[in-house]
Amino acid sequence: METAVEVLNRVWGYAGFRGEQAEIIDHVSNGGDALVLMPTGGGKSLCYQIPALVRPGVAVVISPLIALMQDQVDALRTLGVRAGFLNSTQDPDERRLVEYAFRNGEIDLLYVAPERVSTRATQDLFDGAKISLFAIDEAHCVSQWGHDFRPDYLQLSMLHERWPDVPRIALTATATMATRTEIATRLNLGDARHFTASFDRPNxxxxxxxxxxxxxxxxxxxxxxxxxxxxxxxxxxxxxxxxxxxxxxxxxxxxxxxxxxxxxxxxxxxxxxxxxxxxxxxxxxxxxxxxxxxxxxxxxxxxxxxxxxxxxxxxxxxxxxxxxxxxxxxxxGLQDVVQQRRLIDTSEGDFAHRRNMSAHLDAMLALCExxxxxxxxxxxxxxxxxxxxxxxxxxCLQPPEAWDGTVAAQKLLSTVLRLQRERGQKFGAGQSIDILLGKKTDKVTQFRHDQLKVFGIGADLREAEWRGVVRQLLAQGLLAVEGDYGTLVLTDRSASVLRGDATVMMRRESERAAAKASRSKSAAPVVDLPAEAVPLFEKLRAWRTGVARELGMPPYIVFSDATLRAIAALNPTTLPELATVSGVGQNKLARFGQQVLDTLTAPG
Structure with missing residues (x-):
């Protein structure tokens, strides 16, 4: 039987594994359960696709992505892998053909949706074949606090109960420590080995x-x-x-x-x-x-x-x-914060749910600020x-300035406080900022807000800067919004700032700095190729588009840009030479190799 790295080279055309792929594949291939956290683009799918080809039987891949199953199966078939799917887009005859192939071991991977797994018919189908492994993709969908919760995932704990000898691998690109624990608990993966790759995407x-x-x-x-x-x-x-x-x-x-x-x-x-x-x-x-x-x-x-x-x-x-x-x-912007806070306050969930949503938002605001x-x-x-x-x-490219915004915070909070205490009124950010800037708008004069002691005391900052102050006070929990109109109100933490007991540091970033940060990378070419290879790359892309259109599949299934770039840089003249390029496996070499060589030598 082929080794995992031999399968990787033959099928995918890659010379070796990345990161923890080899260890994960070895563990699952030997029958172990695994919980894998790996960022998008890190090669998660190989962690179950290669064990599926190494182990005897058919691998069942549980995925919520019905609309993409056809493309996933097409990509595997293009590599020469026997794959199929069962979902609601198929007619009865199509489903029967796939089921027959599954029972008779004529496919290596079967993709199914989570809701199908809980049906009696699908469970009977699984009982009638040798299953090599269960792969639970997008495993974070089991988290009831998560952003992609799918109730059908809660039923997947039955996989271990009904087929205890079949190894399981659950995979996700996004999970905090709490979410990982929830995945392991809800999917009955308490004894599974955890693999956590770096979340860094340096590109x-x-x-x-x-x-x-x-x-x-x-x-x-x-x-x-x-x-x-x-x-x-x-x-x-x-x-x-x-x-x-x-x-x-x-x-x-x-x-x-x-x-x-x-x-x-x-x-x-x-x-x-x-x-x-x-x-x-x-x-x-x-x-x-x-x-x-x-x-x-x-x-x-x-x-x-x-x-x-x-x-x-x-x-x-x-x-x-x-x-x-x-x-x-x-x-x-400021309105984003107001809107998200309002969505949380008006959500149908209980107190614990709203508190969880607030914690998520607070972390997102901290990242922004x-x-x-x-x-x-x-x-x-x-x-x-x-x-x-x-x-x-x-x-990093253009470090923003951190400044002591305590006085500005006190001015803003004082305005909100005076409106509420002296006038019994609550307004949104715009009115408080107009008061601070000393603007005699119709609304300011209508409510006689120009008579407040704080009127005009904020002329040292521009309107955009004051909006930044409000936004950052909301982000730090020193100010809150309430009601359908997003009116500003003080929080329990506001008093310490008003008394001068707390320092409020803020972020200041000039428009010039932001523009400089964006330009710093825009000059870098996406296609990093020798000048003579660029026309070859464009010829290969045009060829790939035509082939993909004929086959009715996305161009990247034929070859990725990275592979085409490597081919253009090498400019191979023989099939053995082309076979050395990463991403050119045996099946693709046999199917497309001569066309690639002809494209490289074609005039124009």
């Missing part, structure tokens, strides 16, 4: 900017740094998705919308186009993205504040799966000790 540049016409800021990012690149833009609401997609299209950026309000056909069509066409931008709610294997997503942008660091990390992790330079960009390395803060959140400054996030 992703993390950048968070102050909101100021966010659609225009996004357009500037795409035109100056990511023209022609594939990317994902996340928005909080369906309306924002539609407006942003339309705005980008009007400004020459090919963009598609994706949200739950679209009919299933439109969603499926847009997702398919994003996977299969080059250079498209998907504007979506967080309903889009889990399991997206597209390796050449060059940027992930957020136009609204994510609810948690876990969600942010998982969403940004969809950029740069191929290891090439990519951008994670977030526009963040930090003056330290953003990557280091993300790694620390997941329990990993950062190794100094990363040198590839905005706070």
């Amino acid at each position: 992703i540049q993390y950048r968070i900017v102050a909101k100021n016409s966010p659609q225009r800021q996004l357009l500037d990012l795409l035109k100056t740094e990511h023209r022609g690149d594939a990317g994902i833009v996340y928005c909080l609401s369906r309306a924002s998705v539609e407006k942003t997609a339309e705005f980008l299209k009007e400004n020459g950026i090919p963009a598609l919308p994706y949200h739950a309000g679209l009919d299933a056909f439109t969603r499926a069509t847009n997702q398919s186009r994003f996977l299969r066409e080059e250079g498209l931008v998907m504007v979506a709610t967080i309903a889009f993205g889990m399991g997206i294997d597209k390796p050449d997503v060059r940027f992930v942008a957020h136009l609204d504040l994510p609810k948690s660091v876990e969600g942010y990390y998982q969403e940004t992790g969809r950029a740069g799966r191929d290891g090439l330079p990519s951008t994670a960009w977030l526009a963040y 930090t003056v330290e390395c953003r990557r280091g803060q993300i790694l620390a959140y997941f329990g990993e000790q950062p190794d100094g400054k990363c040198g590839n996030c905005d706070t």
